[in-house]
Amino acid sequence: MTTSKKDLFSAAQVALAEFAGALAHPARIAIIGFLQSRGEASCGEIVAALPLAQPTVSQHLQSLNRVGLLHVRPEGARVSYSINCEALRDFCHSFQCTLGTGDAAEPANRSAQAMAEAI
Amino acid sequence: MTTSKKDLFSAAQVALAEFAGALAHPARIAIIGFLQSRGEASCGEIVAALPLAQPTVSQHLQSLNRVGLLHVRPEGARVSYSINCEALRDFCHSFQCTLGTGDAAEPANRSAQAMAEAI
DNA sequence: ATCGTATATCGCCAATATACGATTTTAGAT
DNA sequence: ATCTAAAATCGTATATTGGCGATATACGAT
Numbered sequence: 452m453t454t455s456k457k458d459l460f461s462a463a464q465v466a467l468a469e470f471a472g473a474l475a476h477p478a479r480i481a482i483i484g485f486l487q488s489r490g491e492a493s494c495g496e497i498v499a500a501l502p503l504a505q506p507t508v509s510q511h512l513q514s515l516n517r518v519g520l521l522h523v524r525p526e527g528a529r530v531s532y533s534i535n536c537e538a539l540r541d542f543c544h545s546f547q548c549t550l551g552t553g554d555a556a557e558p559a560n561r562s563a564q565a566m567a568e569a570i
Numbered sequence: 571m572t573t574s575k576k577d578l579f580s581a582a583q584v585a586l587a588e589f590a591g592a593l594a595h596p597a598r599i600a601i602i603g604f605l606q607s608r609g610e611a612s613c614g615e616i617v618a619a620l621p622l623a624q625p626t627v628s629q630h631l632q633s634l635n636r637v638g639l640l641h642v643r644p645e646g647a648r649v650s651y652s653i654n655c656e657a658l659r660d661f662c663h664s665f666q667c668t669l670g671t672g673d674a675a676e677p678a679n680r681s682a683q684a685m686a687e688a689i
Numbered sequence: 690a691t692c693g694t695a696t697a698t699c700g701c702c703a704a705t706a707t708a709c710g711a712t713t714t715t716a717g718a719t
Numbered sequence: 720a721t722c723t724a725a726a727a728t729c730g731t732a733t734a735t736t737g738g739c740g741a742t743a744t745a746c747g748a749t
Contacts, residue, residue: 459596459621460596460597460599460600464599464600464603465596467593467596468593468594468595468596468598468599469594471590471591471593472590472594472595472706473590474586474594475587475588475590475594476587476706476707477579477580477583477584477586477587478579478707479587480579480586480590481579481583484583493725493726494725494726494727495726502578503709504708504709504710505709505725505726506708506709506710506711506726506727506728506729507707507708507709509726509727509728510706510707510708510709510727510728512726512727513727514706525715525716525726527715527717527725528716528717528724528726529724529726530725530726530727544662591736595736595737597737612695612696613695613696614695614696622738623738623739623740624695624697624739625697625699625738625739626737626738626739628698629697629698629737629739631696632698633736644696644745644746646695646745646746646747647693647694647695647696647747648695648696648746649695649697
């Protein structure tokens, strides 16, 4: 990319792309699945469950958190992570409703509204 | 990345990540939105609508097509593209139903089943 | 066969993402 | 204050992605 062209697209389009980008790695899918099955987990517990080093997992958690996909609850030195289901649902909704497939519920927050405008 | 770790994750996880990756660029979100509003369009018409060169748009179309997001219909030299709504709906479903948010319909094809298994 | 138009592919470079060892930061325990 | 454990950040190596000019390919028309 000679020059980054992200500024040539709308903020809503960029936001939606960034959300999708947060899901665009098998490790992050695995983290979401692990958190889903566990309800919540610390970084260390996720490291133990995945074939990746601690800094790498921490990095992936930041990627997910940056787009609002996680609930983060510090418990002393330990940090408890869990899924923000709302954000995930709203992301899906922004695709479904604008594509007229009809079976999604109403969006629940602001970022979903922005995303829906993107497409 | 010293060594690619994609082989350390399940095929379903990789598939889901690749699908998300296809949505992870503002230009591809814009293409989806354009196709949605138009119903169908040729590569050239998309090029005219976006601030990108023809090879770049063609490349993005390949990215979307690789994960099954497009219907491709050649009409002589021209190629007509449109959205595979089914694929997009199934992608969203695989997140929604496994997260237990409940408001998604049943998946309609095989790739959705694979995706649902990922998480 | 040649031309004109539409699309895809190639080749190269710039930019971004991924991975992780080493280090720092944070917080509880002693 | 010091020790320990957990998590985040830094630095750096490597891999992947994005952009586009040049070129190749496909196809209808002449």
